[in-house]
Amino acid sequence: MAKSEKYAVGVDLGGTNIKVGIVSESGRIISKTSVKTEAMSGPKVVIKNIKKGINEILKNNKRKISGIGIGAPGIVSTKKGTVQNPPNLPGWDEIELGAIIKKEFGLKVNVENDANAAAIGELIFGAGKKFESFVMVTLGTGVGGGIVFNHKIFRGEIGGAGEIGHVCIDPNGPRCNCGSTGCIEAYAGNHYIKESVKKDLHNHPSSKIWELIENDLEKVSPRVIQMAAELGDVYAKEFIHDLGIKLGVAFTSISNVLDISTFIIGGGVAGFGSPLFTTIKSTMVSRVLTPLKHRIKIVPAKLKNEAGILGASALVFYNT
Numbered sequence: 505m506a507k508s509e510k511y512a513v514g515v516d517l518g519g520t521n522i523k524v525g526i527v528s529e530s531g532r533i534i535s536k537t538s539v540k541t542e543a544m545s546g547p548k549v550v551i552k553n554i555k556k557g558i559n560e561i562l563k564n565n566k567r568k569i570s571g572i573g574i575g576a577p578g579i580v581s582t583k584k585g586t587v588q589n590p591p592n593l594p595g596w597d598e599i600e601l602g603a604i605i606k607k608e609f610g611l612k613v614n615v616e617n618d619a620n621a622a623a624i625g626e627l628i629f630g631a632g633k634k635f636e637s638f639v640m641v642t643l644g645t646g647v648g649g650g651i652v653f654n655h656k657i658f659r660g661e662i663g664g665a666g667e668i669g670h671v672c673i674d675p676n677g678p679r680c681n682c683g684s685t686g687c688i689e690a691y692a693g694n695h696y697i698k699e700s701v702k703k704d705l706h707n708h709p710s711s712k713i714w715e716l717i718e719n720d721l722e723k724v725s726p727r728v729i730q731m732a733a734e735l736g737d738v739y740a741k742e743f744i745h746d747l748g749i750k751l752g753v754a755f756t757s758i759s760n761v762l763d764i765s766t767f768i769i770g771g772g773v774a775g776f777g778s779p780l781f782t783t784i785k786s787t788m789v790s791r792v793l794t795p796l797k798h799r800i801k802i803v804p805a806k807l808k809n810e811a812g813i814l815g816a817s818a819l820v821f822y823n824t
């Protein structure tokens with residue numbers, strides 16, 4: 505470890521938990537903590553909890569901190585440090601989060617959209633290191649996306665770029681949280697996966713999923729589907745295959761538009777692993793425009809659970 509190594513505080517602002525960590529410039533997590541977001545109590549309480557988490561992590565810290573990086577949901581202006589309408593944090597119209605945290609701690613603060621922060625984390629510390637350009641897709645409660653082009657995040661006009669979850673694959677498809685229909689998030693979001701299997705499972709009485717959930721449909725989860733597939737369950741395997749086709753169709757459009765051929769996939773649903781990745785790739789290869797065909801790469805994310813903290817801290821060290 506270099507003596508001159510720098511340290512930052514990374515804050516991953518989620519709808520349920522706020523994860524905070526001290527991270528070195530090389531991506532080593534020195535310490536971490538987690539506090540409840542209490543999103544339903546509104547922005548004042550959430551901001552108080554962010555401060556609480558940072559105070560907790562700084563309490564016994566003797567290292568010099570270069571700054572604080574925050575990954576937040578919603579549309580983030582990286583210049584102004586504002587967070588606008590985060591979907592899982594009710595009551596946040598537009599909050600000057602950067603300025604508020606800077607005033608409290610007297611440190612440089614960088615705020616970025618959480619999906620972009622995850623992409624930056626993979627770019628600096630993870631699976632994105634060896635690529636100049638890639639699309640980062642996080643398959644979780646929602647479907648998040650971050651576009652990296654020539655080592656830089658592509659942010660669009662107001663910081664809203666990369667909303668891959670809302671690429672439509674069927675205008676007559678299920679309703680999406682965003683108000684539209686047939687968005688890829690309405691197929692691949694955690695909640696949709698659960699609901700769709702719950703509805704469908706009665707048509708598959710011999711599925712191993714029944715045993716795994718002890719006949720309690722409330723226990724259906726992506727993890728259970730994965731376990732059933734690993735046991736060779738035909739229905740679970742078909743479900744993952746079908747999801748791979750849908751994601752592949754959505755990613756094909758993105759690849760054709762951007763001329764970017766590498767997709768890094770993270771989040772809980774990425775746990776479906778190689779059966780999912782193989783189907784995404786074969787679907788894309790059969791559909792993308794010819795010059796892209798031999799270049800398509802589907803790569804698992806490397807940072808897993810700490811992606812949020814690492815991505816947020818990277819904001820302090822690297823100007824992307």
Ligand SMILES: [Zn+2]
Binds near residue numbers: 669670682683684687
């Ligand atoms: Zn949508």
